[in-house]
Amino acid sequence: xxxxTAPASGLRLGVFLLMLPLLLWLLLxxxxxxVDMVLVSLRERIGFAEHRFSWMHYxxxxxxxLYWRTFLRTALISIFTTVLxxxxxxPVAWYIAKLVRGRRxxxxxxxxxxxxxxxxxVRTYGWMILLRESGVISGLLQWSGLAAxxxxxxxxxxxxxxxxxxxxxxxxxxxxxxxxxxxDDSLVEAAYDLGGNHLSVARHIVIPxxxxxxxxxxxxxxxxxxxxxLTPVLLGGxxxxxxxxxxxxxxxxxxxxxxxAAFGVLLLVLxxxxxxSGLKLTRQSFAETMR
Amino acid sequence: MxxxxxxxxxxxxxxxxxxxxxxxxxxxxxxxxxxxxFSILGPxxxxxxTLLRMLAGFVEPDSGDVRIKGHSMLGVPxxxxxxxxxxxxxxxxxxxxxxxxxxxxxxxRGTSRSEIARRVADxxxxxxxxxxxxxxxxxLSGGQKQRIAIARCLVLEPAVLLLDEPLGALDLKLREQxxxxxxxxxxxxxxxxxxxxxxxxxALVMSDxxxxxxxxxxxHVASPQTLYYQPATAFVAGFVGDSNxxxxxxxxxxxxxxxxxxxxxxxxxxxxxxxxGAPVSLFVRPEGISPLLPGQPxxxxxxLDARVSTLLFDGANSRIGALLDxxxxxxxxxPQTPEFAQLRPGDRLQLGWMGNQAQYFAAPAL
Numbered sequence: 001x002x003x004x005t006a007p008a009s010g011l012r013l014g015v016f017l018l019m020l021p022l023l024l025w026l027l028l029x030x031x032x033x034x035v036d037m038v039l040v041s042l043r044e045r046i047g048f049a050e051h052r053f054s055w056m057h058y059x060x061x062x063x064x065x066l067y068w069r070t071f072l073r074t075a076l077i078s079i080f081t082t083v084l085x086x087x088x089x090x091p092v093a094w095y096i097a098k099l100v101r102g103r104r105x106x107x108x109x110x111x112x113x114x115x116x117x118x119x120x121x122v123r124t125y126g127w128m129i130l131l132r133e134s135g136v137i138s139g140l141l142q143w144s145g146l147a148a149x150x151x152x153x154x155x156x157x158x159x160x161x162x163x164x165x166x167x168x169x170x171x172x173x174x175x176x177x178x179x180x181x182x183x184d185d186s187l188v189e190a191a192y193d194l195g196g197n198h199l200s201v202a203r204h205i206v207i208p209x210x211x212x213x214x215x216x217x218x219x220x221x222x223x224x225x226x227x228x229x230l231t232p233v234l235l236g237g238x239x240x241x242x243x244x245x246x247x248x249x250x251x252x253x254x255x256x257x258x259x260x261a262a263f264g265v266l267l268l269v270l271x272x273x274x275x276x277s278g279l280k281l282t283r284q285s286f287a288e289t290m291r
Numbered sequence: 292m293x294x295x296x297x298x299x300x301x302x303x304x305x306x307x308x309x310x311x312x313x314x315x316x317x318x319x320x321x322x323x324x325x326x327x328x329f330s331i332l333g334p335x336x337x338x339x340x341t342l343l344r345m346l347a348g349f350v351e352p353d354s355g356d357v358r359i360k361g362h363s364m365l366g367v368p369x370x371x372x373x374x375x376x377x378x379x380x381x382x383x384x385x386x387x388x389x390x391x392x393x394x395x396x397x398x399x400r401g402t403s404r405s406e407i408a409r410r411v412a413d414x415x416x417x418x419x420x421x422x423x424x425x426x427x428x429x430x431l432s433g434g435q436k437q438r439i440a441i442a443r444c445l446v447l448e449p450a451v452l453l454l455d456e457p458l459g460a461l462d463l464k465l466r467e468q469x470x471x472x473x474x475x476x477x478x479x480x481x482x483x484x485x486x487x488x489x490x491x492x493x494a495l496v497m498s499d500x501x502x503x504x505x506x507x508x509x510x511h512v513a514s515p516q517t518l519y520y521q522p523a524t525a526f527v528a529g530f531v532g533d534s535n536x537x538x539x540x541x542x543x544x545x546x547x548x549x550x551x552x553x554x555x556x557x558x559x560x561x562x563x564x565x566x567x568g569a570p571v572s573l574f575v576r577p578e579g580i581s582p583l584l585p586g587q588p589x590x591x592x593x594x595l596d597a598r599v600s601t602l603l604f605d606g607a608n609s610r611i612g613a614l615l616d617x618x619x620x621x622x623x624x625x626p627q628t629p630e631f632a633q634l635r636p637g638d639r640l641q642l643g644w645m646g647n648q649a650q651y652f653a654a655p656a657l
Binding site for chain 2: 184186187189190191192193194195196197200204205208209
């Protein structure tokens, strides 16, 4: 008895020690700040270092149209970004997973990875060089005679979306390549052999098989876009409000931590809600996706 | 083409395909009459898969033509060809139920819903699995998957069904059983089957006609019996069935001298008979050689003294490795009679066979 329990408890200790860094990370960096944020968001400042419980910061989000409209914009643009990223990444992933082999494949994958060695700030600045009034594209248009005067392409929603798609495409590509790679070529051939055309093979064979990759890629891209700060601020400018800007403003400019915390909690809850309803709408389960 | 009185379901004319300068399929012509079971037998890498993929339309030939029921299939994509293929690993769609798998092709044709349901139920009945429609493919056994993969093609009533070594993944017992089932399925449906395999027993048991393929060419196209008893080339003689292969020279027509000087009576075979003095390969099957215990008289064309070197017990297929006095080893089938059960390595015996049991072919010029 004794000899059989000793290794078991030793094993349990080993598992615990192995899990410790992860548990500490989750606890200290994810769970604790969020618990604190919820607590902070639920109090109202009534005097110097005096607080009382209140829902007022949450109420403000729904009553002040600027805030919920900003969130709505953020969510819609992020959803659109996700769809756009998927549409762009799918053919690329198909090409990498199915049409090239060996060295060229590694090179292509590397080419997708290389931009991510550069800081996001520098990459976004690259887009600014291209898109601004005195930038490369504007210059080219004028030089070729397609435009008579400088064209401003920065500081609008399209610019934000371009930047977001660019920033997150890798996170769509990796799960897509992985799932498409595991698709047996003979399934595709069998589908053609039985009379399927490109559209029906994609719809009935390829997409159902790639669904876990599509879902996990979409979740990651959506969450990254909703929570992105740098790209919308730099490429969107003053006219294109992003919800994370509101959080930043509350914390840093207004020094209203309670309001900022409430927005932070709302961002988490609402974007999770969107992901959940997206999964429900497409009849996918989260557990299935992570398998 | 002049019209022939038999309907040809599938024809190939001078079909060739090479990859990177290497000929995979080299000038192959074949014609398969309607309703027959045709096998293409060859070692791996002989080009049989390329040939099959050209028939299915996944590979375009460099030259030559594929005709199905008289219509040229050049430039016709796989989804428009009136033939279907059973893939090596069956390629059942794992995300669909069995019924949806079978219905896939019918749906693509725009068949009505009620018609699809009727035909799916009908074909499931005919392959003997009426109750599995709602299951997923991974809930089926190996043999059931096999039948569903065939049903999925046959429900479309193709002119030709191509099968790419579909029995390869099954275990031995099931494979033996499926051979018979496949043959029965082919007979009940009356569809032309083109079956690709490297397993000679599959080809011999099931086929009406077998084409033996080697290095991109057909060596011999004939019935299984002809392949076995009258092989056209040395390759066929060595590949179909087991054979002992000996090298020698023609001493006189019907007589081959081995390197040791021993004369063997044998039959000349092949398209170009070997000249006197020419090097030849001599083939004699283990089942063509009769072992004789000491004291038994040998009244055959060839009688050779030998010693048992190994005993390979395999039930009904037991064999003896017999060493001739000059050091050549021959494999001999062990008769299932009690006196041979006593045989031990080292025992002496005589080996005898008739001249028509052994064939010799002109050896390829080296």
